[in-house]
Structure formats: structure tokens, C-alpha cells
Amino acid sequence: MERNLPTILLVGADENIHQEFEKVFTGVYKITQADNESEVMNVLSNESVDIIFLCLTGQNADNFNFFKSLKPTLNKKSIPTIAVINYGDLDSVSRSIEFGAIEFVTMPFNEIILGYR
Numbered sequence: 001m002e003r004n005l006p007t008i009l010l011v012g013a014d015e016n017i018h019q020e021f022e023k024v025f026t027g028v029y030k031i032t033q034a035d036n037e038s039e040v041m042n043v044l045s046n047e048s049v050d051i052i053f054l055c056l057t058g059q060n061a062d063n064f065n066f067f068k069s070l071k072p073t074l075n076k077k078s079i080p081t082i083a084v085i086n087y088g089d090l091d092s093v094s095r096s097i098e099f100g101a102i103e104f105v106t107m108p109f110n111e112i113i114l115g116y117r
Contacts, residue, residue, distance in 0.1 A: 005030040006050040013055045055084040071100050
């Protein structure tokens with residue numbers, strides 16, 4: 001019998017980030033990936049999402065505007081969001097908290113800390 005796992009929505013992650021999440025969370029969470037606003041809205045409309053990890057690293061650093069546009073939907077659904085940022089990027093820390101992230105994790109990942117978050 002397959003048990004229902006809580007779902008992580010991983011937004012804007014490259015293959016390396018996705019693999020790290022799979023390594024840490026397999027068997028604990030179901031991981032769903034979305035790469036743009038329409039994919040995120042589709043997932044949020046069709047699946048129960050328990051937490052969102054929004055990647056704000058590298059080519060996804062401009063996802064702040066995307067995050068800002070999603071904020072009303074995320075607030076309405078009460079889905080906590082954790083920002084994934086580059087190590088030492090204090091501007092991204094403050095901006096992500098300002099836009100409603102409850103927490104952040106830094107790249108490169110420490111698997112133990114990622115698991116705790």
C-alpha cells in the first residue's frame with residue numbers, strides 16, 4: 001500500500017538542485033517541479049501542495065517578480081515558501097523574507113540543514 005506523502009513544489013530548480021532534493025527527501029516527500037508561473041498555477045490548482053521551495057539562484061535570480069506575483073495566491077492557500085538562495089546573498093535573504101518566505105536555505109546545500117528545513 002502506497003502512503004500519501006506530503007508534497008514539495010520545487011520552483012525554478014535546475015537539475016542539480018532537483019537531484020539534491022530527491023536525495024534528501026525521497027520517501028519523505030513527493031517532489032513536484034514547476035518552471036514557470038503557468039506550471040505553478042496548474043500544480044496549485046490540481047494538487048495539494050504542502051510547501052514550496054522557490055529557487056532564487058543563478059538564472060532564477062529574477063524570480064523575485066514571479067514570487068511577488070504569486071504572493072496573494074500563496075497567502076490565500078496558506079502554503080509556506082522557503083527561498084533557495086546563493087550563499088552570502090544577503091540582499092536575497094531580506095527580499096525573500098519581505099515577499100513572504102518563511103525561511104531560506106543557501107546553495108550549496110548542506111544536506112543535514114536542508115532536511116531540517
